[in-house]
Amino acid sequence: xxxxxxxxxxxxxxxxxxxxxxxxxxxxxxxxxxxxxxxxxxxxxxxxxxxxxxxxxxxxxxxxxxxxxxxxxxxxxxxxxxxxxxxxxxxxxxxxxxxxxxxxxxxxxxxxxxxxxxxxxxxxxxxxxxxxxxxxxxxxxxxxxxxxxxxxxxxxxxxxxxxxxxxxxxxxxx
Amino acid sequence: xxxxxxxxxxxxxxxxxxxxxxxxxxxxxxxxxxxxxxxxxxxxxxxxxxxxxxxxxxxxxxxxxxxxxxxxxxxxxxxxxxxxxxxxxxxxxxxxxxxxxxxxxxxxxxxxxxxxxxxxxxxxxxxxxxxxxxxxxxxxxxxxxxxxxxxxxxxxxxxxxxxxxxxxxxxxxxxxxxxxxxxxxxxxxxxxxxxxxxxxxxxxxxxxxxxxxxxxxxxxxxxxxxxxxxxxxxxxxxxxxxxxxxxxxxxxxxxxxxxxxxxxxxxxxxxxxxxxxxxxxxxxxxxxxxxxxxxxxxxxxxxxxxxxxxxxxxxxxxxxxxxxxxxxxxxxxxxxxxxxxxxxxxxxxxxxxxxxxxxxxxxxxxxxxxxxxxxxxxxxxxxxxxxxxxxxxxxxxxxxxxxxxxxxxxxxxxxxxxxxxxxxxxxxxxxxxxxxxxxxxxxxxxxxxxxxxxxxxxxxxxxxxxxxxxxxxxxxxxxxxxxxxxxxxxxxxxxxxxxxxxxxxxxxxxxxxxxxxxxxxxxxxxxxxxxxxxxxxxxxxxxxxxxxxxxxxxxxxxxxxxxxxxxxxxxxxxxxxxxxxxxxxxxxxxxxxxxxxxxxxxxxxxxxxxxxxxxxxxxxxxxxxxxxxxxxxxxxxxxxxxxxxxxxxxxxxxxxxxxxxxxxxxxxxxxxxxxxxxxxxxxxxxxxxxxxxxxxxxxxxxxxxxxxxxxxxxxxxxxxxxxxxxxxxxxxxxxxx
Numbered sequence: 001x002x003x004x005x006x007x008x009x010x011x012x013x014x015x016x017x018x019x020x021x022x023x024x025x026x027x028x029x030x031x032x033x034x035x036x037x038x039x040x041x042x043x044x045x046x047x048x049x050x051x052x053x054x055x056x057x058x059x060x061x062x063x064x065x066x067x068x069x070x071x072x073x074x075x076x077x078x079x080x081x082x083x084x085x086x087x088x089x090x091x092x093x094x095x096x097x098x099x100x101x102x103x104x105x106x107x108x109x110x111x112x113x114x115x116x117x118x119x120x121x122x123x124x125x126x127x128x129x130x131x132x133x134x135x136x137x138x139x140x141x142x143x144x145x146x147x148x149x150x151x152x153x154x155x156x157x158x159x160x161x162x163x164x165x166x167x168x169x170x171x172x173x174x
Numbered sequence: 175x176x177x178x179x180x181x182x183x184x185x186x187x188x189x190x191x192x193x194x195x196x197x198x199x200x201x202x203x204x205x206x207x208x209x210x211x212x213x214x215x216x217x218x219x220x221x222x223x224x225x226x227x228x229x230x231x232x233x234x235x236x237x238x239x240x241x242x243x244x245x246x247x248x249x250x251x252x253x254x255x256x257x258x259x260x261x262x263x264x265x266x267x268x269x270x271x272x273x274x275x276x277x278x279x280x281x282x283x284x285x286x287x288x289x290x291x292x293x294x295x296x297x298x299x300x301x302x303x304x305x306x307x308x309x310x311x312x313x314x315x316x317x318x319x320x321x322x323x324x325x326x327x328x329x330x331x332x333x334x335x336x337x338x339x340x341x342x343x344x345x346x347x348x349x350x351x352x353x354x355x356x357x358x359x360x361x362x363x364x365x366x367x368x369x370x371x372x373x374x375x376x377x378x379x380x381x382x383x384x385x386x387x388x389x390x391x392x393x394x395x396x397x398x399x400x401x402x403x404x405x406x407x408x409x410x411x412x413x414x415x416x417x418x419x420x421x422x423x424x425x426x427x428x429x430x431x432x433x434x435x436x437x438x439x440x441x442x443x444x445x446x447x448x449x450x451x452x453x454x455x456x457x458x459x460x461x462x463x464x465x466x467x468x469x470x471x472x473x474x475x476x477x478x479x480x481x482x483x484x485x486x487x488x489x490x491x492x493x494x495x496x497x498x499x500x501x502x503x504x505x506x507x508x509x510x511x512x513x514x515x516x517x518x519x520x521x522x523x524x525x526x527x528x529x530x531x532x533x534x535x536x537x538x539x540x541x542x543x544x545x546x547x548x549x550x551x552x553x554x555x556x557x558x559x560x561x562x563x564x565x566x567x568x569x570x571x572x573x574x575x576x577x578x579x580x581x582x583x584x585x586x587x588x589x590x591x592x593x594x595x596x597x598x599x600x601x602x603x604x605x606x607x608x609x610x611x612x613x614x615x616x617x618x619x620x621x622x623x624x625x626x627x628x629x630x631x632x633x634x635x636x637x638x639x640x641x642x643x644x645x646x647x648x649x650x651x652x653x654x655x656x657x658x659x660x661x662x663x664x665x666x667x668x669x670x671x672x673x674x675x676x677x678x679x680x681x682x683x684x685x686x687x688x689x690x691x692x693x694x695x696x697x698x699x700x701x702x703x704x705x706x707x708x709x710x711x712x713x714x715x716x717x718x719x720x721x722x723x724x725x726x727x728x729x730x731x732x733x734x735x736x737x738x739x740x741x742x743x744x745x746x747x748x749x750x751x752x753x754x755x756x757x758x759x760x761x762x763x764x765x766x767x768x769x770x771x772x773x774x775x776x777x778x779x780x781x782x783x784x785x786x787x788x789x790x791x792x793x794x795x796x797x798x799x800x801x802x803x804x805x806x807x808x809x810x811x812x813x814x815x816x817x818x819x820x821x822x823x824x825x826x827x828x829x830x831x832x833x834x835x836x837x838x839x840x841x842x843x844x845x846x847x848x849x850x851x852x853x854x855x856x857x858x859x860x861x862x863x864x865x866x867x868x869x870x871x872x873x874x875x876x877x878x879x880x881x882x883x884x885x886x887x888x889x890x891x892x893x894x895x896x897x898x899x900x901x902x903x904x905x906x907x908x909x910x911x
Contacts, residue, residue, distance in 0.1 A: 021771070022769035022770055022771045022806065023769070023770045023771075023776075023779055023780050024766055024767075024768060024769065024770070024780075025764035025765070025766070025768050025770065025780065025783045025784075026780040026781075026783060026784045027784070028764060028784065028785045029784055029785045029786035029861065029864075029865075030785070031785070031786050031787060031788070031856065031858070031861040038891035039889065039891035039892045052888060079888075079889055079892070080857075081856075081857040081892060082855055082856045082857055083853065083854075083855040083856075084855050135853075135855060136853060139715060139853065139854070140712070140854055140855070140856065140857045140858065141712060141713055141714060141715045141718065141854070141858075142713075142715075
């Protein structure tokens with residue numbers, strides 16, 4: 001017994017892992033070099049897999065056209081890959097026939113509940129909107145909610161359906 | 175049918191080997207027992223011996239079929255050759271015929287129901303995940319393997335080792351059948367106890383009270399261990415009662431063995447040690463007899479069965495009581511916070527009002543994961559059994575082995591106390607045997623699945639069908655498992671699509687017993703929790719290092735600096751994503767000569783110095799004064815600013831900065847950091863995925879019910895991951911590119 005015990009204790013102790021008292025600095029990472037390749041912050045209405053990014057007031061696509069009709073407040077969700085130096089961009093069109101009924105319309109561009117801009121359009125046709133977004137309005141952990149509020153809707157005389165404008169794309173760009 | 179024959183052979187072979195070992199031991203000890211007692215106790219004592227032998231074989235990695243066959247044949251052959259299988263014990267007087275046939279009818283009905291469930295492919299959550307998950311790993315490795323990423327591997331596994339014996343031949347169902355054998359053993363031991371105390375009706379009724387209870391039927395037919403534990407502690411009680419009658423010293427051998435084996439089956443049964451020793455000491459002291467030797471013999475034998483598990487943990491995970499007692503034995507494998515969170519959650523099971531427990535345990539069962547049947551609403555009446563000596567003994571054991579229920583309110587945690595409560599309840603009606611008879615029948619009827627479903631909660635965990643076709647493998651095993659377990663399908667997805675040898679991270683439990691891949695479950699170990707923390711950091715701003723503490727002070731020559739926690743937080747940890755040191759506005763580049771230290775959790779300190787916001791050193795316990803992160807420069811440096819980047823959980827904490835001069839004197843440099851908020855401006859997803867990859871994890875699976883599960887699917891490009899497979903659109907398997 002007097003021989004076995006020390007041997008057993010020695011085996012036990014030798015089996016115990018010894019951790020260093022301190023550690024050197026590890027390999028340094030470079031997170032800012034991330035490319036976010038393959039990810040677009042622009043919601044294309046022509047994209048067949050776009051549905052999950054639409055929140056409300058964007059109608060189903062019509063066959064063969066790369067745009068969609070909207071309701072009064074088309075809203076999408078977009079995840080910002082970063083927060084600095086981004087602009088809200090939207091390509092849309094005000095339909096001349098509708099414009100004849102509504103006259104000039106006012107569009108409010110909204111990001112996460114903050115009104116980014118309010119513009120009164122006095123003529124129909126293709127429009128392009130682009131404005132820088134303050135970085136602190138955005139976050140990278142959850143999606144941003146982006147919407148355009150239209151003050152007047154067009155009512156189709158045939159069936160009474162209401163339409164806003166024609167949206168092609170909306171999102172964040174550099 | 176061949177598969178069924180193999181399963182039955184494997185279970186019977188394991189049980190017969192255990193029984194033979196016990197029979198030989200009891201015969202050698204020449205203990206006088208009734209015939210049925212001898213057979214049942216031989217199985218329990220033999221199980222302990224078989225488990226201990228398997229521990230040695232597993233430690234040596236000798237768990238091969240050939241070795242097990244040799245062991246079994248040797249044990250069974252020796253028992254036969256020495257006549258140990260022929261009991262010399264007397265028979266109990268027969269039961270009254272009405273009781274006998276009523277018992278046989280109830281027992282047969284439930285046995286038919288249970289047997290097919292036990293024989294069916296193993297589909298229990300914990301059985302598939304870890305009870306057999308670890309067994310499958312040991313089986314592949316022919317013995318123990320060092321597992322540091324699964325807390326359940328650190329629990330004592332006395333019964334799982336017997337499962338390992340059966341698993342080697344008959345796989346999963348054989349293990350469940352071994353557990354079922356324990357259920358049969360304890361049921362008949364309850365009958366036997368009634369006969370021993372001269373109240374056979376009490377024993378029969380109590381046995382049905384126990385056997386028919388839905389949670390016991392469920393647990394005893396899957397590869398869990400609670401019913402086996404009930405059998406062991408009841409066997410221990412039984413032997414102690416016999417010892418109390420005749421003080422036969424040889425009885426202390428099986429008593430010591432079962433005392434230790436109880437702990438080897440489940441940590442919570444450590445109470446068997448004070449129970450058995452206390453019982454022996456008290457009885458000897460009262461009888462004015464020597465107490466030291468009996469107590470020492472019992473304790474010594476118990477220690478033989480307890481110590482191997484403690485030593486195994488001590489060597490492999492640096493904590494003999496892992497996954498508990500991590501404050502006492504700090505180690506890099508289990509966080510203190512895990513242990514504390516786990517304890518808290520097990521104490522409520524999500525119930526807001528613990529007054530629900532009696533109803534939950536008896537009739538509802540959805541929160542506490544099972545129920546015992548409405549009969550047990552009468553449990554308070556069982557206190558009347560205290561007027562009998564046997565009743566007092568039963569209640570003492572019930573209270574002791576019911577104590578762990580305060581730590582875990584799951585119905586399973588009362589199973590070890592259930593034989594005692596069943597007997598005490600039956601004993602209450604000893605003078606009204608007709609009523610007892612009716613209660614026995616009523617309980618059997620009320621627990622029958624088609625009746626129980628009328629009163630229990632729809633989601634209560636219970637057996638609800640007799641899967642004859644699955645049990646007989648007429649329905650293929652894969653089909654049955656696929657039909658019953660989403661996690662099984664997810665595991666099959668992993669088996670199909672992940673290359674062999676790759677580890678897979680998962681937020682929730684998978685079915686480890688059906689895969690050879692190592693599944694790293696997000697909450698089951700320190701390493702796992704770090705991975706989960708990294709994956710959650712891009713998804714939750716509260717995890718992100720948005721809080722900057724800047725300590726500015728007159729430029730000083732220092733050899734080291736340390737950030738010291740000065741605040742007792744209420745319920746948050748302390749963490750540092752990055753600790754940066756500057757001089758005249760320029761950050762000092764990190765040098766190989768620098769040395770980093772932290773307390774607690776020194777093992778993760780490098781994460782505060784790796785220049786990525788997705789990793790952080792965390793205390794992994796509630797922040798408290800004295801915690802620190804220290805940077806030694808290795809030489810004198812002139813510095814004037816130290817910045818700590820941390821998450822907002824730090825708002826409950828306060829930090830001071832200390833510096834060490836060339837003479838080795840520590841002084842406080844600043845107690846008033848400038849606090850600013852810097853929201854995260856970049857996407858952290860890709861960095862998080864890269865950190866997983868750097869830690870050897872290239873695959874992970876996300877279930878639809880996991881937090882923010884959609885994010886991985888919708889923004890896989892941002893994560894730098896690719897979905898390589900899905901099951902039923904409820905789980906997605908990703909590869910980190």
